[in-house]
Amino acid sequence: MTSKEKKGNQIIPIIDLKEIENLKSRIHEEIDCDETKLLISLIKALANNDVGKVAIILEKGSCNANRRLPEYCNGTLLHLAASTGNVQIAYLLILNQIDINVLNSAQNSALMVAIKAEKNEMIQYLVHAGADLTLKGIDGMTCLHVAAEYGNLEACKVILDSSFAHKNFVNLQDDNGWTPLAWACDYNFFDIAKYFISNGADINIRDVQHNVPLHWAAFKGNTQVVELLLSFNADINVQNVHGDTPLHLSARDDHYNCVIMLLSRKADVSTINSDNSTALNSSVANGLCFSTLKLATELNLKDKSKATGLLSSDISRGRELNPIPCYNNVDNEKEPNEYTYITKNCQSSNSFQIDTKLPTIKSCTCVDICKSTECNCAKLSLKCWYNQGKLIPDFNLVGEEDSPTIFECNDFCTCNAILCNNRLVQKSSTERFELLRTTKKGWSVKTLSFIPMGNYVCEYIGEILTDMEADRREDDAYLFDLDNKDTDSFCIDAKFYGNFSRFINHSCEPNLHPVKVFVEHHDRRFPRIALFAKNNIEANQELSFDYGERFWQVKRKWFTCECGTSSCKYSKDTIGATLGLRGARKKKCPVSKKRRKQK
Numbered sequence: 001m002t003s004k005e006k007k008g009n010q011i012i013p014i015i016d017l018k019e020i021e022n023l024k025s026r027i028h029e030e031i032d033c034d035e036t037k038l039l040i041s042l043i044k045a046l047a048n049n050d051v052g053k054v055a056i057i058l059e060k061g062s063c064n065a066n067r068r069l070p071e072y073c074n075g076t077l078l079h080l081a082a083s084t085g086n087v088q089i090a091y092l093l094i095l096n097q098i099d100i101n102v103l104n105s106a107q108n109s110a111l112m113v114a115i116k117a118e119k120n121e122m123i124q125y126l127v128h129a130g131a132d133l134t135l136k137g138i139d140g141m142t143c144l145h146v147a148a149e150y151g152n153l154e155a156c157k158v159i160l161d162s163s164f165a166h167k168n169f170v171n172l173q174d175d176n177g178w179t180p181l182a183w184a185c186d187y188n189f190f191d192i193a194k195y196f197i198s199n200g201a202d203i204n205i206r207d208v209q210h211n212v213p214l215h216w217a218a219f220k221g222n223t224q225v226v227e228l229l230l231s232f233n234a235d236i237n238v239q240n241v242h243g244d245t246p247l248h249l250s251a252r253d254d255h256y257n258c259v260i261m262l263l264s265r266k267a268d269v270s271t272i273n274s275d276n277s278t279a280l281n282s283s284v285a286n287g288l289c290f291s292t293l294k295l296a297t298e299l300n301l302k303d304k305s306k307a308t309g310l311l312s313s314d315i316s317r318g319r320e321l322n323p324i325p326c327y328n329n330v331d332n333e334k335e336p337n338e339y340t341y342i343t344k345n346c347q348s349s350n351s352f353q354i355d356t357k358l359p360t361i362k363s364c365t366c367v368d369i370c371k372s373t374e375c376n377c378a379k380l381s382l383k384c385w386y387n388q389g390k391l392i393p394d395f396n397l398v399g400e401e402d403s404p405t406i407f408e409c410n411d412f413c414t415c416n417a418i419l420c421n422n423r424l425v426q427k428s429s430t431e432r433f434e435l436l437r438t439t440k441k442g443w444s445v446k447t448l449s450f451i452p453m454g455n456y457v458c459e460y461i462g463e464i465l466t467d468m469e470a471d472r473r474e475d476d477a478y479l480f481d482l483d484n485k486d487t488d489s490f491c492i493d494a495k496f497y498g499n500f501s502r503f504i505n506h507s508c509e510p511n512l513h514p515v516k517v518f519v520e521h522h523d524r525r526f527p528r529i530a531l532f533a534k535n536n537i538e539a540n541q542e543l544s545f546d547y548g549e550r551f552w553q554v555k556r557k558w559f560t561c562e563c564g565t566s567s568c569k570y571s572k573d574t575i576g577a578t579l580g581l582r583g584a585r586k587k588k589c590p591v592s593k594k595r596r597k598q599k
Contacts (some may be wrong), residue, residue: 065098075104082110085119107137120154134418140175148183177207185213188222210241218246221255243273251283259289311335328437355523363412380407391454397513405516425517425530440562443503451537460529462494507544507563
């Protein structure tokens with residue numbers, strides 16, 4: 001037996017060493033020291049939970065505790081102990097230097113074996129003993145994915161409560177893009193799904209087929225889980241790579257209760273998938289859902305106010321984690337197609353070379369989680385500016401002075417890429433956005449979800465040009481100056497190649513702030529431009545950043561600011577006074593002197 005102590009939020013099993021000694025003293029039989037016979041005796045003792053005999057055999061020191069056991073899925077003695085749940089034996093094995101993180105032939109660690117066997121005390125002990133929570137087994141699944149798949153809520157709590165678990169650990173994706181939440185929703189584990197969401201699980205993360213957890217819950221007809229996700233504002237009309245909405249999937253498998261739930265929450269019956277089919281077309285003929293969907297479709301056709309102005313379900317064509325729909329309810333302008341959508345900066349000429357040589361890139365030697373005082377990358381940035389997946393409050397997001405340049409950990413660092421807290425921009429943003437037409441500013445971008453202050457929102461992406469190349473281009477509408485000092489000048493042009501950030505408009509009271517970030521290289525001429533939230537941004541609010549005074553000095557001849565804020569400095573009525581008072585003095589922008597037209 002073991003006793004327990006509480007450490008933080010965890011209950012840690014305590015090994016009673018006196019009890020082990022008492023158990024050893026009861027063993028009177030002679031132990032054969034032949035290695036093969038010793039191993040057989042050890043396996044038998046372990047299977048019988050004979051702690052005393054296991055202790056005596058291990059003390060003889062002639063048995064390799066890490067030896068693989070073909071008859072037990074090529075695992076180790078620790079895998080066998082994990083399946084029985086005997087914490088005392090696990091303690092003895094770990095004391096004898098057994099590898100706690102080895103995988104068996106089924107790609108399961110001892111921790112994963114304990115999770116599947118619901119040996120929760122063993123799970124607590126192995127996590128406390130240092131089992132690697134980021135270790136990936138079959139299909140890239142971590143222990144948390146396994147716990148979600150097997151419905152082990154207690155294991156989920158132990159893992160997420162562990163001090164070794166990173167804040168975003170709950171959102172790790174396996175090889176198919178499934179998060180632990182997706183597994184819980186697919187298997188209808190309501191309590192686990194609710195627990196994950198309350199601990200930061202993102203309900204909008206998509207798998208490789210662009211399904212979100214709501215798709216899987218609807219596909220399986222898990223009505224209670226569907227209702228849970230919708231209560232947390234899941235997008236009811238979200239489409240996967242095949243264009244299917246949750247309503248399509250529920251209708252196809254005739255999940256009546258789920259279809260009723262979705263329709264009651266205003267699911268759009270007119271949405272068509274890649275086969276040009278609505279939910280009604282996808283439903284089972286004469287099935288439970290058919291007549292209900294038929295009536296809902298007829299009522300929808302009578303409601304002329306349903307026109308949405310949807311031009312595209314995803315302007316990124318699957319390149320972003322979340323699709324970016326495009327709407328126009330203002331005029332006859334079609335979806336913008338004068339550019340190629342990309343997600344990384346590109347280069348179209350050989351006029352310069354980005355220095356990516358290894359000797360020029362500094363890296364850290366941290367173990368697992370980087371600490372600001374020890375991490376070489378954090379020292380380059382003066383300190384680690386990230387905490388809990390966003391900028392810390394000390395970071396300058398409001399002043400006119402240059403913000404600190406951030407050097408994130410890179411591929412040459414020894415830290416754990418999952419646990420490291422100095423990796424943010426290099427990971428794709430999970431926020432949801434929408435491109436829409438406005439009456440005065442042309443195209444604009446709005447967020448569909450709440451974005452907390454300091455969160456990474458997106459990167460300004462485009463074609464890297466020299467200033468000479470940029471000057472030769474007739475249209476300077478999408479240029480973002482990299483503001484190089486003491487070097488040749490470069491800029492990013494999103495005219496022909498770019499992402500949705502090319503549509504973000506100027507505001508005199510912006511909610512985004514540009515920051516220079518380095519990841520793949522340390523060539524100071526070519527920073528990545530990351531846009532962070534300057535303040536809390538509510539859902540359905542337009543995104544904006546300050547183009548800077550130099551922009552308006554050039555563009556005032558053609559147009560003025562239409563941001564409409566109370567402090568607008570460059571409107572038709574205020575731009576003369578603003579620029580006239582300051583004359584030729586150049587106001588320093590946070591990062592750039594971006595020259596760009598409002599569309």
